Amino acid sequence: MNETKSELNSGGEQHLNGVYGGWELLIAGVVLVVVALLDVAYLQLYLSGREPVYVLSAVMISALGGFILWLPFARRRIEAAGETRFSNFLALPDNEVPITFPVVSAFLGEQALGGFLGSVLMLTTHGVFSNFGAAIAGIYCFALIVLAITITSFSLLRFVVLFARYGWATYGVIAVSSLIVMFGFFWAGVRSVS
Incomplete structure (x- = not known):
């Protein structure tokens, strides 16, 4: 056993x-x-x-x-x-999955969602703070930040896994550039309303 x-x-x-x-x-x-x-x-x-x-x-x-x-x-x-339940939930791609426009646009859309959540956080926190107090606003900020980071990180993981079949140089370039895109979208979302 x-x-x-x-x-x-x-x-x-x-x-x-x-x-x-x-x-x-x-x-x-x-x-x-x-x-x-x-x-x-x-x-x-x-x-x-x-x-x-x-x-x-x-x-x-x-x-x-x-x-x-x-x-x-x-x-x-x-x-x-079990690792398979988590992998199935994330829908991690196989080595045979081709890199197509829908794959790239899905990654960019998920990153844009993370940036949008950053905008929502900046736009709504003051209202939550005014109406419900500082403690509730702190919990609200934490929840939105964790949601945005989780969505963008899982999206980044799914996208980078596609390039694991290539050499380390290609994988490294894609991983770093995808990470820059992730932070860029979030920064753009936050800066657009601040």
Whole structure:
């Protein structure tokens, strides 16, 4: 029987394997320290100036830290569910899939969606901040940023996988240029409304 979630020790007792390995523990410790220091700094700034924008920043940073700490757990869950389910969800292309105009335009459209979400974030955050308060606005900003980054990153992954069959030089050029396109669309979306 494959013991992925728990293993038996010599006494026959079961205990859970940790979600975090050595590197994950180090990263989690760094993230916790950085988030704690930023939260203390934002608290001090809030108490000295009573500006609610510091609450928004603290909530957003704390949510981002929690998200980073959640990623190893999510990775283990994806591995446990099977790599094929995740690959099927992303519709990762095979080596035989030709690089056609619809493939390129789908990539550019998904990147434009990420840029649009950046525009939506910039346009609507002030309204959410005014109507619902700093804490809700911080959660809202975090959710939109994570959605935009997830969409654009998965799109980038799907596009770059097409070029894995070519040499490292071609793959590297496509990966770097696609990354530049991803950040360019997001930057353009944010700059268009700021």
